[in-house]
Amino acid sequence: MSTMGKVIVVTSGKGGVGKTTCTANLGSGLAQQGKTVVLVDTDIGLRNLDLVLGLENRIVFDLVDVIDGKCRSFRQALIRDKRFENLQILASAQSRDKDAVKPEQMKSLCQELKGAFDYVLLDCPAGIEMGFKNAIAGADEAIVVTNPEVSAVRDADRIVGLLEAADIKPIHLLLNRFKPNVAQKGQMLSVEDVQEILNLQLIGMVPEDERVVHSSNKGEPAVLDSKSKAGLAYRQIVHRLIDPGAPAWAPEQPGLMSKIRRMFTVNLGSQPN
Amino acid sequence: MEFLLRLPLLGWLFGGNKEKDVSREAARNRLKSALVGDRCSVAPGMSESIRKEVLDVLSRYMDVDSQSLQLRLQPDGESMRWSADIQVVRVHRQAHLPEQALVDPSQRKKRPKRNLRGIRWRRSQEDQPSVEEKSA
Numbered sequence: 001m002s003t004m005g006k007v008i009v010v011t012s013g014k015g016g017v018g019k020t021t022c023t024a025n026l027g028s029g030l031a032q033q034g035k036t037v038v039l040v041d042t043d044i045g046l047r048n049l050d051l052v053l054g055l056e057n058r059i060v061f062d063l064v065d066v067i068d069g070k071c072r073s074f075r076q077a078l079i080r081d082k083r084f085e086n087l088q089i090l091a092s093a094q095s096r097d098k099d100a101v102k103p104e105q106m107k108s109l110c111q112e113l114k115g116a117f118d119y120v121l122l123d124c125p126a127g128i129e130m131g132f133k134n135a136i137a138g139a140d141e142a143i144v145v146t147n148p149e150v151s152a153v154r155d156a157d158r159i160v161g162l163l164e165a166a167d168i169k170p171i172h173l174l175l176n177r178f179k180p181n182v183a184q185k186g187q188m189l190s191v192e193d194v195q196e197i198l199n200l201q202l203i204g205m206v207p208e209d210e211r212v213v214h215s216s217n218k219g220e221p222a223v224l225d226s227k228s229k230a231g232l233a234y235r236q237i238v239h240r241l242i243d244p245g246a247p248a249w250a251p252e253q254p255g256l257m258s259k260i261r262r263m264f265t266v267n268l269g270s271q272p273n
Numbered sequence: 274m275e276f277l278l279r280l281p282l283l284g285w286l287f288g289g290n291k292e293k294d295v296s297r298e299a300a301r302n303r304l305k306s307a308l309v310g311d312r313c314s315v316a317p318g319m320s321e322s323i324r325k326e327v328l329d330v331l332s333r334y335m336d337v338d339s340q341s342l343q344l345r346l347q348p349d350g351e352s353m354r355w356s357a358d359i360q361v362v363r364v365h366r367q368a369h370l371p372e373q374a375l376v377d378p379s380q381r382k383k384r385p386k387r388n389l390r391g392i393r394w395r396r397s398q399e400d401q402p403s404v405e406e407k408s409a
């Protein structure tokens with residue numbers, strides 16, 4: 001492989017919005033499309049990515065071992081995925097001091113990794129502390145994951161400012177845990193609201209889907225589950241990562257009743273948008 | 274018309290979500306104004322460099338008391354308001370205007386834009402849609 005791959009950091013500001021889940025799913029989806037992929041868990045002290053992919057029993061070396069030169073090369077620390085041989089993960093250190101890694105070291109590791117893989121996805125810790133700075137140090141692009149909820153969007157805005165300052169672009173917006181039926185009733189921020197407020201290119205919307213939790217429980221990413229709506233959304237995002245011209249998200253077909261309502265409400269007053 | 278929509282069945286049939294709780298609006302508005310505040314307070318190096326440039330421009334037209342310059346960037350509804358206040362000592366006479374000041378502003382060299390989320394906006398990012406740049 002002669003061409004350089006892409007380093008994409010998956011980040012959010014607020015914790016628990018779905019960074020690790022997205023990293024695991026997009027990584028598996030990209031591998032399914034035949035790309036060579038490495039996923040790096042940069043959340044030092046809070047190892048998670050391995051669990052979501054069902055690889056927790058295979059870890060020998062971790063990120064800090066690689067950085068400290070405890071293994072011959074990064075290759076020795078990579079764990080091959082169960083399903084795709086072109087997908088590998090580098091686990092984070094579980095019992096280390098959070099400041100064991102410096103941005104410069106991450107930068108050179110990312111440089112090495114992108115020489116060997118088409119995609120390097122970095123699962124970023126929550127917050128804007130050292131862990132975040134390390135995770136973005138070597139990134140070319142970013143996926144900002146957020147939920148349609150005021151505090152998550154606000155934190156995302158803060159992160160976007162820091163990413164722009166670090167000259168990381170493009171910055172893609174991924175709206176996770178969206179509930180179309182709630183949004184349709186005006187009880188939740190819409191996809192367009194979040195996009196307008198953050199002023200970012202939307203790479204995709206992932207609906208709230210309990211199958212995501214089942215998948216994580218089993219250590220099998222939802223992107224491979226043909227019945228999962230979230231899985232479908234992840235597959236669309238994968239296509240957009242590979243081809244930025246692919247459509248962002250297919251809006252749900254409105255139900256018959258809401259179509260009829262719309263016919264009658266047009267002349268009755270202001271329609272939102 | 275309004276009272277018809279209040280009737281439960283008709284309201285449900287034709288009014289759609291109109292009568293229901295629209296917390297979306299509240300979320301939008303509260304978020305927007307919170308972000309304006311965040312973006313104003315997060316700009317660390319910005320006010321220092323605006324200060325320098327403002328004094329630079331003003332001094333071409335008038336003598337000012339640079340110590341008295343007060344700059345403010347504040348939320349103002351959905352957008353931001355930038356204001357400046359300064360003590361003027363003496364305005365230059367037209368004849369003494371430095372050449373620079375007479376150049377049509379649109380002809381001058383563009384300065385790099387600033388990013389209102391706080392930090393420097395690199396030239397290369399100008400193609401991205403920017404947030405309301407009221408203060409630029």
Ligand SMILES: Nc1ncnc2c1ncn2[C@@H]1O[C@H](COP(=O)(O)OP(=O)(O)OP(=O)(O)O)[C@@H](O)[C@H]1O
Pocket residue numbers: 012014015016017018019020021022043124125126176177178206207208209210212213216230
């Ligand atoms: N689309 C979804 N539908 C339903 N549940 C989801 C969805 N996405 C994520 N979750 C659930 O949300 C929880 C948090 O997800 P995840 O661990 O990926 O977040 P995170 O951003 O990595 O958190 P942290 O900041 O702690 O690292 C998990 O239980 C996950 O299964």
Ligand SMILES: [Mg+2]
Pocket residue numbers: 019020021043048123124
């Ligand atoms: Mg995580």
